[in-house]
Structure formats: C-alpha cells, structure tokens
Amino acid sequence: MRKLYTVAFPTLSETDARFIAAIRARHDRHVSILGPHFTLLFGCDAVDEATYLDHVRGVASATGAFPFTCFETEPDEDAGRGYVYLAPDLGRGQVTALHDRLYTGPMAPYLRTHMQFVAHMTIGHTDGFDAAARLCDELNAEGINIAGSVDAVVVGHVERGRFAELARFALRH
Numbered sequence: 224m225r226k227l228y229t230v231a232f233p234t235l236s237e238t239d240a241r242f243i244a245a246i247r248a249r250h251d252r253h254v255s256i257l258g259p260h261f262t263l264l265f266g267c268d269a270v271d272e273a274t275y276l277d278h279v280r281g282v283a284s285a286t287g288a289f290p291f292t293c294f295e296t297e298p299d300e301d302a303g304r305g306y307v308y309l310a311p312d313l314g315r316g317q318v319t320a321l322h323d324r325l326y327t328g329p330m331a332p333y334l335r336t337h338m339q340f341v342a343h344m345t346i347g348h349t350d351g352f353d354a355a356a357r358l359c360d361e362l363n364a365e366g367i368n369i370a371g372s373v374d375a376v377v378v379g380h381v382e383r384g385r386f387a388e389l390a391r392f393a394l395r396h
Contacts, residue, residue: 225380227275227389229264229325230257231318233291233344233371243309243346243369250307250347250358257386259309259344263322263376267333274329276378276390282324283376283392289317293369296362298355299341305355307347307362309369318342318373325376 235243240259247254267275291314299306311318319342326334349355374396379388 224268224270224272226266226268227264227270227272227378227380228262228266228386229279229376229378230260230262230386231321231373231376232258232260234374235259235369235371239369239371243344246307246346246362250349251345252348253345256381256384257379259346261318261342261344261373263318264325264330265333265335267330269333270329272389278328278330279325279376279378279390280392282321282327283394286321286324286394288372288374288394288396289314290370290372291315291318292371293344293367295367296346296359297341297343298352298359299343300352300355303351305349305351305353306345307349307355307358308341308343309346309367310341310343314373315342321373321376 243259291311293309294312297308297310322340347358375391375393377388378390379386
C-alpha cells in the first residue's frame with residue numbers, strides 16, 4: 224500500500240503566497256515536494272486506500288471552511304533539527320480540531336501520541352533549534368501578517384519526489 228498523507232493547501236493572497244515562497248526557497252528543503260500546507264494526517268500505509276479516502280471524505284463533508292491568520296513564526300526542534308513554523312494565531316483551534324477529527328475511526332490507531340500536534344505550516348529547516356529561533360526572530364522583526372483560509376483537504380502520496388494528489392474534498396461553505 225502507498226503511504227498516504229492528508230494536507231490542507233491554504234488559499235492565500237498573491238502577496239502572502241510570494242512572501243512564503245521566498246522564505247521557503249531559501250530555507251525549506253521540502254519546497255520542491257509540495258506547496259505551503261498544513262499536514263493533518265501524517266504518512267500512513269496501514270489503512271486500505273478506499274477506507275482512508277471514505278473517512279477523509281466524511282470528515283471533510285462535516286467540517287466548515289475557516290479563515291486563519293498568522294502573526295508570527297515559531298521555532299521547533301525534532302531529533303536535533305530545527306524547524307520554522309507559521310502557526311496560526313487565529314484559526315489554530317480549527318486546524319487542530321480538523322486534525323483531531325481526522326484521527327478518529329480507522330485512523331485512531333495511528334495518532335502519534337508521543338508528540339503534541341502543533342497546527343503549522345513549515346517554512347524552514349535549520350541545523351538546530353537555536354538557528355530556527357534566530358531565523359524566527361529575523362522574520363518576526365520584519366512583521367508577519369499572513370491571512371488565508373482552509374477550504375479543502377487533499378489526500379495524496381509522494382511519488383518521484385513530488386506530492387501527487389489523489390483526491391480533494393471541499394469543506395462546507
């Protein structure tokens with residue numbers, strides 16, 4: 224079975240999309256794999272694809288679209304690597320609730336309980352937490368005000384180094 228992911232590609236203004244693209248081009252090693260996104264279901268190859276898709280479709284059809292706004296970047300660290308996140312100040316609860324609903328039913332056994340979910344878009348990778356914190360300080364000093372909306376969730380897999388979309392499910396409007 225293929226390893227499936229569920230993400231939300233935010234709807235952004237042209238200005239905000241260019242701002243994120245410029246940062247990611249310099250600092251995000253995954254920039255060539257997929258665009259700016261919120262990861263909602265992390266890679267899973269243990270659930271039948273039809274079951275996975277039906278579950279995501281059901282959650283999406285019961286979830287309303289929502290706006291978000293990010294006013295700052297936040298550093299994080301995992302296994303010694305630094306990460307730079309755009310974490311929504313407004314809409315964080317909705318992203319988290321969507322993540323939590325997706326990790327029910329057939330996906331419940333695959334929730335990563337050893338880590339707390341942080342709603343975010345990764346915009347940079349660094350050699351460690353200190354470097355991530357410095358980059359966040361630089362970006363935050365310039366002022367961050369990224370607004371957008373989450374209108375759909377997308378199921379896909381990585382194929383030949385790129386995210387390949389299998390299905391897109393609109394959220395309720």
